[in-house]
Amino acid sequence: MKSDASPTARALLALELVQASPGITADRLADKLGVSERAARRYVGILREAGIPIESARGPHGGFRVGRGLRLPPLMFDATEALALVMAVLDGHHDAGDPTDPVGSALGKIVRALPEPVAAQAESVRRTTAPAPDRAAARPDPANTTTLVQACADHRRVRLDYRTQAGSQWVVDVDPWAVVVRHGRWYLLCRTHPAQAVRTYRIDRVRTVEPLDDTFTPPTDLDPVTVLEENLAAGWEYEVDVVVDAPVDDVARWLPRSVGRLAPVDAATTRLVASTSNPVWYAGQLAALPVPYRIVKCPELQRASRALGQRLLAAAGDPPP
Numbered sequence: 608m609k610s611d612a613s614p615t616a617r618a619l620l621a622l623e624l625v626q627a628s629p630g631i632t633a634d635r636l637a638d639k640l641g642v643s644e645r646a647a648r649r650y651v652g653i654l655r656e657a658g659i660p661i662e663s664a665r666g667p668h669g670g671f672r673v674g675r676g677l678r679l680p681p682l683m684f685d686a687t688e689a690l691a692l693v694m695a696v697l698d699g700h701h702d703a704g705d706p707t708d709p710v711g712s713a714l715g716k717i718v719r720a721l722p723e724p725v726a727a728q729a730e731s732v733r734r735t736t737a738p739a740p741d742r743a744a745a746r747p748d749p750a751n752t753t754t755l756v757q758a759c760a761d762h763r764r765v766r767l768d769y770r771t772q773a774g775s776q777w778v779v780d781v782d783p784w785a786v787v788v789r790h791g792r793w794y795l796l797c798r799t800h801p802a803q804a805v806r807t808y809r810i811d812r813v814r815t816v817e818p819l820d821d822t823f824t825p826p827t828d829l830d831p832v833t834v835l836e837e838n839l840a841a842g843w844e845y846e847v848d849v850v851v852d853a854p855v856d857d858v859a860r861w862l863p864r865s866v867g868r869l870a871p872v873d874a875a876t877t878r879l880v881a882s883t884s885n886p887v888w889y890a891g892q893l894a895a896l897p898v899p900y901r902i903v904k905c906p907e908l909q910r911a912s913r914a915l916g917q918r919l920l921a922a923a924g925d926p927p928p
Contacts, residue, residue: 614653617642621650622673625661626716630670747793747810752786754816755795759783764800764821768814771884775844776814782823785831786810789865796835798823799842806842807835839865840881847889848904849879851896858896866892886911894919 637647660674781797793810855871867881890911
Protein backbone atom coordinates (compact mmCIF):
# COMPACT_ATOMS: atom_id res chain seq x y z
CA MET A 608 0.00 0.00 0.00
CA LYS A 609 1.22 3.53 -0.73
CA SER A 610 3.02 5.20 2.19
CA ASP A 611 0.93 8.36 1.79
CA ALA A 612 -2.41 6.53 2.15
CA SER A 613 -4.81 8.16 4.60
CA PRO A 614 -5.55 6.64 8.02
CA THR A 615 -9.12 5.97 6.85
CA ALA A 616 -7.88 4.06 3.80
CA ARG A 617 -5.52 2.01 5.97
CA ALA A 618 -8.27 1.29 8.47
CA LEU A 619 -10.59 0.04 5.71
CA LEU A 620 -7.81 -2.13 4.30
CA ALA A 621 -7.21 -3.47 7.81
CA LEU A 622 -10.93 -4.40 7.98
CA GLU A 623 -10.71 -6.20 4.65
CA LEU A 624 -7.64 -8.13 5.80
CA VAL A 625 -9.26 -9.14 9.09
CA GLN A 626 -12.40 -10.29 7.27
CA ALA A 627 -10.40 -12.29 4.74
CA SER A 628 -8.11 -13.88 7.36
CA PRO A 629 -9.90 -14.36 10.70
CA GLY A 630 -7.32 -14.68 13.46
CA ILE A 631 -4.69 -12.60 11.64
CA THR A 632 -1.97 -11.55 14.07
CA ALA A 633 -0.85 -7.99 14.65
CA ASP A 634 2.54 -8.59 13.03
CA ARG A 635 0.98 -10.16 9.91
CA LEU A 636 -1.54 -7.33 9.70
CA ALA A 637 1.26 -4.80 10.02
CA ASP A 638 3.23 -6.54 7.28
CA LYS A 639 0.21 -6.52 4.93
CA LEU A 640 -0.41 -2.83 5.64
CA GLY A 641 3.25 -1.90 5.32
CA VAL A 642 3.34 -0.26 8.77
CA SER A 643 4.63 -0.99 12.25
CA GLU A 644 2.82 -3.38 14.57
CA ARG A 645 1.91 -0.45 16.80
CA ALA A 646 0.35 1.40 13.86
CA ALA A 647 -1.60 -1.71 12.84
CA ARG A 648 -3.11 -1.87 16.33
CA ARG A 649 -3.99 1.80 16.06
CA TYR A 650 -5.97 1.16 12.85
CA VAL A 651 -7.81 -1.66 14.61
CA GLY A 652 -8.65 0.87 17.31
CA ILE A 653 -10.07 3.24 14.68
CA LEU A 654 -12.39 0.46 13.49
CA ARG A 655 -13.56 -0.22 17.03
CA GLU A 656 -14.24 3.48 17.59
CA ALA A 657 -16.43 3.37 14.46
CA GLY A 658 -18.55 0.66 16.08
CA ILE A 659 -17.11 -2.31 14.18
CA PRO A 660 -16.73 -5.28 16.55
CA ILE A 661 -13.09 -6.30 16.09
CA GLU A 662 -12.27 -9.02 18.61
CA SER A 663 -8.78 -10.10 19.65
CA ALA A 664 -7.37 -13.10 21.48
CA ARG A 665 -3.96 -13.71 23.01
CA GLY A 666 -1.79 -16.76 22.58
CA PRO A 667 -0.32 -18.70 19.63
CA HIS A 668 -3.75 -19.10 18.04
CA GLY A 669 -4.94 -15.60 18.83
CA GLY A 670 -5.33 -12.64 16.58
CA PHE A 671 -7.95 -10.27 15.24
CA ARG A 672 -11.34 -11.24 13.85
CA VAL A 673 -14.63 -9.48 13.16
CA GLY A 674 -17.06 -10.21 15.97
CA ARG A 675 -20.69 -11.15 15.57
CA GLY A 676 -23.57 -8.82 16.28
CA LEU A 677 -27.13 -7.91 15.47
CA ARG A 678 -25.90 -5.57 12.72
CA LEU A 679 -23.52 -6.56 9.96
CA PRO A 680 -20.28 -4.58 9.92
CA PRO A 681 -19.11 -3.20 6.57
CA LEU A 682 -18.10 -6.10 4.32
CA MET A 683 -15.12 -5.54 2.03
CA PHE A 684 -15.35 -7.55 -1.22
CA ASP A 685 -12.76 -7.46 -3.97
CA ALA A 686 -13.96 -7.12 -7.59
CA THR A 687 -13.83 -10.86 -8.29
CA GLU A 688 -15.81 -11.76 -5.16
CA ALA A 689 -18.43 -9.08 -5.84
CA LEU A 690 -19.01 -10.14 -9.44
CA ALA A 691 -18.96 -13.81 -8.46
CA LEU A 692 -21.80 -13.18 -6.00
CA VAL A 693 -23.82 -11.46 -8.71
CA MET A 694 -23.14 -14.38 -11.07
CA ALA A 695 -24.20 -16.83 -8.37
CA VAL A 696 -27.52 -15.05 -7.90
CA LEU A 697 -28.16 -14.87 -11.64
CA ASP A 698 -27.51 -18.48 -12.57
CA GLY A 699 -27.00 -20.50 -9.41
CA HIS A 700 -23.58 -21.52 -8.10
CA HIS A 701 -22.27 -24.91 -7.05
CA ASP A 702 -19.00 -24.02 -5.32
CA ALA A 703 -20.48 -21.93 -2.50
CA GLY A 704 -19.07 -24.34 0.08
CA ASP A 705 -15.50 -24.05 -1.21
CA PRO A 706 -13.63 -21.31 0.71
CA THR A 707 -11.08 -21.00 -2.13
CA ASP A 708 -13.83 -20.16 -4.64
CA PRO A 709 -14.73 -16.43 -4.96
CA VAL A 710 -18.36 -17.09 -4.03
CA GLY A 711 -17.35 -19.35 -1.14
CA SER A 712 -14.90 -16.71 0.08
CA ALA A 713 -17.49 -13.91 -0.08
CA LEU A 714 -20.20 -16.00 1.61
CA GLY A 715 -17.72 -16.94 4.32
CA LYS A 716 -17.28 -13.26 5.17
CA ILE A 717 -21.04 -12.82 5.48
CA VAL A 718 -21.48 -15.94 7.62
CA ARG A 719 -18.65 -14.94 9.95
CA ALA A 720 -20.35 -11.58 10.58
CA LEU A 721 -23.79 -13.02 11.39
CA PRO A 722 -25.00 -13.56 14.97
CA GLU A 723 -23.96 -17.02 16.17
CA PRO A 724 -27.41 -18.75 16.06
CA VAL A 725 -28.12 -17.44 12.56
CA ALA A 726 -24.59 -18.20 11.38
CA ALA A 727 -24.81 -21.79 12.57
CA GLN A 728 -27.95 -22.39 10.51
CA ALA A 729 -26.54 -20.63 7.46
CA GLU A 730 -23.29 -22.57 7.68
CA SER A 731 -25.16 -25.85 8.01
CA VAL A 732 -27.16 -25.16 4.86
CA ARG A 733 -24.08 -23.95 3.02
CA ARG A 734 -22.07 -27.08 3.75
CA THR A 735 -24.74 -29.79 3.50
CA THR A 736 -26.96 -28.65 0.62
CA ALA A 737 -26.48 -30.74 -2.52
CA PRO A 738 -27.33 -28.53 -5.51
CA ALA A 739 -28.66 -29.97 -8.75
CA PRO A 740 -26.33 -28.62 -11.45
CA ASP A 741 -27.85 -27.11 -14.57
CA ARG A 742 -26.09 -29.04 -17.32
CA ALA A 743 -26.89 -26.35 -19.86
CA ALA A 744 -25.29 -23.60 -17.76
CA ALA A 745 -21.71 -22.59 -18.42
CA ARG A 746 -20.03 -20.42 -15.81
CA PRO A 747 -17.19 -18.25 -17.09
CA ASP A 748 -14.04 -17.27 -15.27
CA PRO A 749 -14.99 -14.42 -12.87
CA ALA A 750 -11.72 -12.57 -13.52
CA ASN A 751 -12.29 -12.53 -17.30
CA THR A 752 -15.90 -11.51 -16.75
CA THR A 753 -14.85 -8.69 -14.42
CA THR A 754 -12.44 -7.36 -17.05
CA LEU A 755 -15.11 -7.49 -19.77
CA VAL A 756 -17.76 -5.81 -17.62
CA GLN A 757 -15.31 -3.02 -16.78
CA ALA A 758 -14.34 -2.63 -20.45
CA CYS A 759 -18.04 -2.32 -21.38
CA ALA A 760 -18.47 0.39 -18.74
CA ASP A 761 -15.30 2.24 -19.84
CA HIS A 762 -16.03 1.82 -23.58
CA ARG A 763 -12.54 0.37 -24.01
CA ARG A 764 -11.52 -2.03 -26.76
CA VAL A 765 -10.18 -5.44 -25.74
CA ARG A 766 -8.26 -8.30 -27.33
CA LEU A 767 -9.77 -11.75 -26.89
CA ASP A 768 -8.08 -15.13 -27.14
CA TYR A 769 -11.06 -17.34 -28.03
CA ARG A 770 -11.55 -21.07 -28.46
CA THR A 771 -14.72 -22.65 -29.87
CA GLN A 772 -16.32 -25.91 -28.76
CA ALA A 773 -15.00 -27.50 -31.95
CA GLY A 774 -11.43 -26.55 -30.97
CA SER A 775 -10.83 -23.65 -33.36
CA GLN A 776 -8.90 -20.81 -31.77
CA TRP A 777 -8.25 -17.20 -32.76
CA VAL A 778 -7.34 -13.77 -31.39
CA VAL A 779 -9.62 -10.84 -32.19
CA ASP A 780 -9.93 -7.18 -31.17
CA VAL A 781 -13.47 -6.15 -30.24
CA ASP A 782 -15.52 -3.24 -28.96
CA PRO A 783 -17.38 -4.82 -25.99
CA TRP A 784 -20.95 -3.49 -26.01
CA ALA A 785 -22.58 -5.57 -23.28
CA VAL A 786 -22.35 -8.71 -21.17
CA VAL A 787 -25.63 -10.61 -21.37
CA VAL A 788 -26.81 -13.67 -19.40
CA ARG A 789 -29.13 -15.76 -21.53
CA HIS A 790 -30.33 -19.37 -21.21
CA GLY A 791 -27.80 -20.14 -18.45
CA ARG A 792 -24.83 -18.85 -20.45
CA TRP A 793 -22.81 -15.64 -20.36
CA TYR A 794 -22.25 -13.85 -23.67
CA LEU A 795 -20.26 -10.86 -24.85
CA LEU A 796 -22.04 -8.76 -27.47
CA CYS A 797 -19.43 -6.85 -29.43
CA ARG A 798 -18.18 -5.45 -32.74
CA THR A 799 -15.03 -6.98 -34.19
CA HIS A 800 -12.03 -5.24 -35.75
CA PRO A 801 -11.11 -4.77 -38.48
CA ALA A 802 -14.15 -6.58 -39.94
CA GLN A 803 -16.66 -4.27 -38.18
CA ALA A 804 -19.00 -7.26 -37.72
CA VAL A 805 -21.44 -7.66 -34.82
CA ARG A 806 -20.63 -10.88 -32.98
CA THR A 807 -21.53 -12.75 -29.80
CA TYR A 808 -18.93 -14.77 -27.92
CA ARG A 809 -19.49 -17.15 -25.04
CA ILE A 810 -17.44 -15.80 -22.17
CA ASP A 811 -16.70 -19.27 -20.78
CA ARG A 812 -14.75 -19.90 -24.01
CA VAL A 813 -12.67 -16.73 -23.70
CA ARG A 814 -9.18 -17.80 -22.69
CA THR A 815 -7.69 -14.36 -21.98
CA VAL A 816 -8.82 -10.72 -22.11
CA GLU A 817 -6.38 -7.86 -22.75
CA PRO A 818 -7.69 -4.26 -22.40
CA LEU A 819 -6.36 -1.96 -25.14
CA ASP A 820 -5.84 1.79 -25.28
CA ASP A 821 -8.48 2.46 -27.96
CA THR A 822 -11.96 3.58 -26.91
CA PHE A 823 -15.26 3.43 -28.78
CA THR A 824 -18.81 4.78 -28.74
CA PRO A 825 -21.49 2.10 -28.42
CA PRO A 826 -24.64 2.22 -30.55
CA THR A 827 -27.39 4.50 -29.30
CA ASP A 828 -30.58 2.86 -28.03
CA LEU A 829 -28.87 -0.53 -27.91
CA ASP A 830 -31.14 -3.42 -26.86
CA PRO A 831 -28.48 -5.99 -25.88
CA VAL A 832 -30.81 -8.98 -25.47
CA THR A 833 -32.54 -8.51 -28.84
CA VAL A 834 -29.28 -7.88 -30.71
CA LEU A 835 -27.66 -10.83 -28.96
CA GLU A 836 -30.37 -13.28 -30.02
CA GLU A 837 -30.31 -11.95 -33.57
CA ASN A 838 -26.56 -12.56 -33.79
CA LEU A 839 -26.03 -15.75 -31.79
CA ALA A 840 -25.99 -17.78 -35.02
CA ALA A 841 -23.64 -15.47 -36.93
CA GLY A 842 -19.91 -15.67 -37.52
CA TRP A 843 -19.23 -19.36 -36.77
CA GLU A 844 -17.29 -21.91 -38.81
CA TYR A 845 -20.08 -23.63 -40.76
CA GLU A 846 -22.51 -21.64 -42.91
CA VAL A 847 -26.08 -22.95 -42.84
CA ASP A 848 -28.87 -22.52 -45.40
CA VAL A 849 -32.15 -24.38 -44.82
CA VAL A 850 -35.54 -24.21 -46.54
CA VAL A 851 -38.55 -25.05 -44.35
CA ASP A 852 -41.94 -26.03 -45.78
CA ALA A 853 -43.99 -23.69 -43.58
CA PRO A 854 -44.87 -19.97 -43.36
CA VAL A 855 -42.31 -17.77 -41.65
CA ASP A 856 -44.61 -16.93 -38.71
CA ASP A 857 -45.02 -20.62 -37.91
CA VAL A 858 -41.30 -21.32 -38.11
CA ALA A 859 -40.62 -18.35 -35.81
CA ARG A 860 -42.80 -20.03 -33.16
CA TRP A 861 -40.97 -23.35 -33.48
CA LEU A 862 -37.37 -22.13 -33.51
CA PRO A 863 -35.72 -19.66 -31.12
CA ARG A 864 -34.27 -16.51 -32.64
CA SER A 865 -30.81 -17.66 -31.59
CA VAL A 866 -30.89 -20.44 -34.23
CA GLY A 867 -30.67 -18.01 -37.16
CA ARG A 868 -32.41 -15.45 -39.37
CA LEU A 869 -35.72 -16.28 -41.01
CA ALA A 870 -37.01 -14.85 -44.28
CA PRO A 871 -40.09 -15.78 -46.32
CA VAL A 872 -39.45 -17.46 -49.67
CA ASP A 873 -43.16 -17.37 -50.43
CA ALA A 874 -46.40 -17.65 -48.45
CA ALA A 875 -45.77 -21.31 -47.62
CA THR A 876 -41.96 -21.56 -47.45
CA THR A 877 -39.27 -20.06 -45.20
CA ARG A 878 -35.52 -19.73 -45.56
CA LEU A 879 -33.27 -20.10 -42.49
CA VAL A 880 -29.76 -18.63 -42.76
CA ALA A 881 -27.23 -19.03 -39.96
CA SER A 882 -23.85 -20.42 -38.97
CA THR A 883 -22.76 -22.83 -36.27
CA SER A 884 -19.66 -24.27 -34.64
CA ASN A 885 -21.54 -27.43 -33.65
CA PRO A 886 -23.40 -29.18 -36.54
CA VAL A 887 -24.49 -32.05 -34.26
CA TRP A 888 -26.28 -29.64 -31.90
CA TYR A 889 -27.78 -27.72 -34.82
CA ALA A 890 -29.13 -30.92 -36.37
CA GLY A 891 -30.99 -31.60 -33.13
CA GLN A 892 -32.54 -28.12 -33.21
CA LEU A 893 -33.82 -28.64 -36.75
CA ALA A 894 -35.16 -32.08 -35.89
CA ALA A 895 -37.68 -30.39 -33.58
CA LEU A 896 -39.45 -28.86 -36.60
CA PRO A 897 -42.83 -30.58 -37.15
CA VAL A 898 -42.68 -30.03 -40.94
CA PRO A 899 -40.34 -31.10 -43.78
CA TYR A 900 -37.18 -29.08 -44.41
CA ARG A 901 -34.14 -29.29 -46.72
CA ILE A 902 -30.53 -28.44 -45.88
CA VAL A 903 -29.43 -26.51 -48.96
CA LYS A 904 -25.97 -25.59 -47.69
CA CYS A 905 -23.57 -27.11 -45.12
CA PRO A 906 -22.21 -30.61 -45.77
CA GLU A 907 -21.25 -30.92 -42.09
CA LEU A 908 -24.86 -30.30 -41.03
CA GLN A 909 -26.10 -32.75 -43.67
CA ARG A 910 -23.82 -35.48 -42.29
CA ALA A 911 -24.87 -34.71 -38.70
CA SER A 912 -28.56 -34.82 -39.68
CA ARG A 913 -28.09 -38.09 -41.53
CA ALA A 914 -26.42 -39.64 -38.47
CA LEU A 915 -29.21 -38.33 -36.23
CA GLY A 916 -31.84 -39.77 -38.55
CA GLN A 917 -30.16 -43.18 -38.49
CA ARG A 918 -30.08 -43.14 -34.68
CA LEU A 919 -33.76 -42.24 -34.55
CA LEU A 920 -34.64 -45.04 -36.98
CA ALA A 921 -32.63 -47.51 -34.94
CA ALA A 922 -34.35 -46.32 -31.75
CA ALA A 923 -37.72 -46.98 -33.41
CA GLY A 924 -36.63 -50.49 -34.39
CA ASP A 925 -36.34 -49.75 -38.11
CA PRO A 926 -33.21 -50.89 -40.00
CA PRO A 927 -30.94 -48.05 -41.20
CA PRO A 928 -31.10 -47.29 -44.93
